[in-house]
Amino acid sequence: IDLVTFTSSSTVINFQAMLKMPIAGLKAAVIGPITAETARSCGFEVVVTSQKYTADGLFQAILRYFRPDGPN
Numbered sequence: 886i887d888l889v890t891f892t893s894s895s896t897v898i899n900f901q902a903m904l905k906m907p908i909a910g911l912k913a914a915v916i917g918p919i920t921a922e923t924a925r926s927c928g929f930e931v932v933v934t935s936q937k938y939t940a941d942g943l944f945q946a947i948l949r950y951f952r953p954d955g956p957n
Contacts, residue, residue: 886911887912888912888913888914888932888933888947888950889911889912889913889914889929890913890914890915890943890947891913891914891915891916891920891923891924892915892916892920892940892943893916893920894919894920894923896920897913897915897920897923897924897927897929898923898927901927901928908927908928908929909928910930911928911929911930912929912930912931912932913929913930913931913932913933914931914932914933914934914935914943914946914947914950915931915933915934915935915943916934916935916938916939916940916942916943917934917935917938918934921934932950933946933947933949933950934946
């Protein structure tokens, strides 16, 4: 898994509950600061946080993460 995405704290918690592997160091992209805080507290390494708290904002932030010279 290269990156997991979360759009809410509840998705973080539910994903953690069903995951059958260690979470420590698993990279995550999150929709905003509240979700980021939840993800970190669950052991995820938050590497992308959207500045626009929308699905499109998260998508654009992920694009920038994987392709820094790509479209903005």
